[in-house]
Amino acid sequence: MTLLHNSLLLVAMCAGPLAAAAELPRIDWSGIxxxxxxxxxxxxxxxxxxxxKVxxxxxxxxxxxxxxxxxxxEEDAEKEIGIVNSKGGRLEPHPIAGKIGFIDLGIQAAFDAHNVYLRFQWKTNGPNSQQPGPEHRYMRFDGKVWKPWGFSRLDQEVRDGQMQPLVEDRISIMLDDGKVADFAxxxxxLTCHDGMRDMPPQFPSKDGAINTGLPPIAQDAIRKYLPDSRHDPSDWKTRKSAREIARLKADGKFLELIQWRARSSPDVTPVDDGYVLDWGYVDTKKGNSDSNIGKNQLPQFMWNQKATGFRAIRDDGAVQNSNVSLIRGQNAVPFDPRVRWQAGDILPDRVVSPKVTKNITGTRAQGSWSNGVWTVVIARPLRPTGPGSKALAEGNVYNVGFAVHDDNVGTRAHHVSFVKTLGLGVKADIQAVKVP
Ligand code: HEC
Structure with a gap:
């Protein structure tokens, strides 16, 4: 155990210079x-x-x-809805033991000539609230084959006690510039529909997505979509033609979806940078983290023993809070199936890439956790670096929605906000202050 800890420390130290090199511009938050x-x-x-009618x-x-x-x-409207839902009732068939009803999300906002900055703070509710949730799913060798290991607390296997709850903490932001009908x-x-994962009714994921005629990237499951992308917004099968979708995109009728993830993002500052239109697209193709599951369900990468002291870690609990990612070009080497793998060896199911080659808006973030609180700062360029994203400008007001995934959950087991406004230098629910 001690040995493992030492080697983890070493890795953490190796990751240091990378984080430093990618620092965000410094903002004096004390005055905001x-x-x-x-x-x-x-x-x-x-x-x-x-x-x-319900x-x-x-x-x-x-x-x-x-x-x-x-x-x-009412003043406590959100809290009351959250508390009812967290305990079960008509909208929650699978209440999670100990799940809190609401989270107070602290937000500060600023902007300069280049970026808008959002600084979020929230208390975490991990197993003993003395831990953040940086761990994410692994692949585990069971003596014969590699299988996914660690799921959301909403999943049947976890509820049955057959599987570890292991999902990273996350904060997501939806951003509209007034072009998406009714988002304000x-x-x-508008984006969350029946038929999505963990929503009723359930569809075999492939069936669902293939029937919508979505492109191959989108065929793993029904995801968020905007009403405008369907002939009948309540029927995910009625997707409009590719040409109509392209027109909506060109007209800016989509939402940006920015996601900071505790597993991958502390190591690399670019965040998942996606959008919602006819599906929830996340820029993972060449993003900051990719699936580590390769051909024949084998891992693609393992740790470089020379750099880390180990090729894999063990499923014995030491993994909790190890905070060691599998990083391309740093500590990851191609997986070697000839190694005498032992039952209980685990490898991350994602591989992190420090250098994102394609990040639509160029949004970056930095997260840190101390005393039970995450502090995450996001820097979103006013002028997007690529096509297909929104330009932001001083004097404008935008519509935003927030979500936090906390305590080993995915999909809908998050906490969400009603829509809020974000003003750049102008009055709004959240007013971004101009800084030099
Ligand atoms: C015209 C008024 C009205 C509007 C607009 C409205 N609601 Fe409601 N909502 C109610 C009332 C009244 C209840 C309680 C009645 C009931 O239990 O169904 C309720 C209940 C709920 C509940 C269930 C709370 C619980 O305790 O189970 C949720 C969740 C909810 N609303 C979400 C929303 C969302 C999201 C929107 C916007 C898309 C919305 N509501 C818009 C009036 C409204």
């Missing part, structure tokens, strides 16, 4: 008033649910485009 946004557990309140007295108005906050305007009023609920 922090705001607070309440994130709450939404359960399965989908686009379809908020328009259904959402008593609300479905007509919601269909007309009324804003959620118009009715849910109904926020993320």
């Amino acid at each position: 008033e922090p705001g607070n946004v309440v994130l709450f557990h939404p359960g399965q309140s989908s686009y379809e649910w908020v328009r259904s 959402h008593q007295g609300a479905h007509h108005d919601v269909k007309q485009g009324e804003s959620c906050a118009f009715c849910h305007d 009023k109904q926020g993320c609920w």
Whole structure:
């Protein structure tokens, strides 16, 4: 155990210069008033649910485009919904033991000539809240084959106690520049639909996505989509033609989706930088982390024993908080199937790339955790570095939605916000202050 710890320390030290080289511009946050946004557990309140008669007295108005906050305007509205949902009830068939109903997300915002900066702070709720959640899924050798190891606390195997809960913490931001119909009023609920993973009804993932006619990259599951991308927004199978989707994209009728992940992002500052239109696209193809699962379900990479002292780590619990990533060009070498692998050896299911070659907006982030609190700063260029992303400018107001995945969960087991406004130098729910 001690040996393992020493080698992990060594790796952490090796990762140091990389992080330093990629520092974000320094902002003096002490003079910027922090705001607070309440994130709450939404359960399965989908686009379809908020328009259904079960959402008593609300479905007509919601269909007309009324804003959620118009009715849910009491001071503790979000907290109350979150607490009900976290404990179970009609919107949560699988309540997670100990799940909190809401999270207070502290937000500070600033901008200069180049970037808008968002600084988030929130308390983590890991197994003993003295730990952050930097661990993510692994592949484990069971003596014969390599199998995925570690899932979301929402998954059946974890609920049954057959599998470790292991999913990294995450913060996500949806950004609209006013072009997405109704986003200013109904926020993320436009994108979350029945049929998505962990939403009712469940579809075999392949079936679902293939039937929509989506491109190959999008065929693993039904994901977030905007109502405008369907002939019938409540029926994911009615996707518009590729030409119509391309037109919506060209007209800016998509949401940007920025995601900072605790596993990959502390090591490399570029964040997942995607968008939502007819699917939830994440820029992972050449992004900061790729699947480590290769041909025949074998890992593609293992650790370089010369650099780290080990090729794999063990599933004996030492892995918790080891905070050691498999990093291309640093400590990762091609997987060698001839090694005498032992049952219980584990390797990360992702490989991290410090140099992102294609990151649509050029958004970067830096995260740190201390005393039970994550602090994550995101720097989003005002002028995007590539096509297909939104330009931001002083004096404008944008619509934003936030989500935090906390305590080993994926998919919908997150905490989310009602839509908020972000003003660059102008009044808004979150006002970004101009800095030199
Ligand atoms: C016209 C008023 C109105 C609007 C607009 C409205 N709601 Fe509601 N909502 C209600 C009422 C009233 C209830 C409680 C009635 C009920 O239990 O169904 C409710 C209940 C809910 C619940 C369930 C809470 C629980 O305790 O189970 C959720 C979640 C919810 N609303 C989300 C939303 C979202 C998201 C939007 C925006 C897309 C929205 N609502 C828009 C009036 C509204």
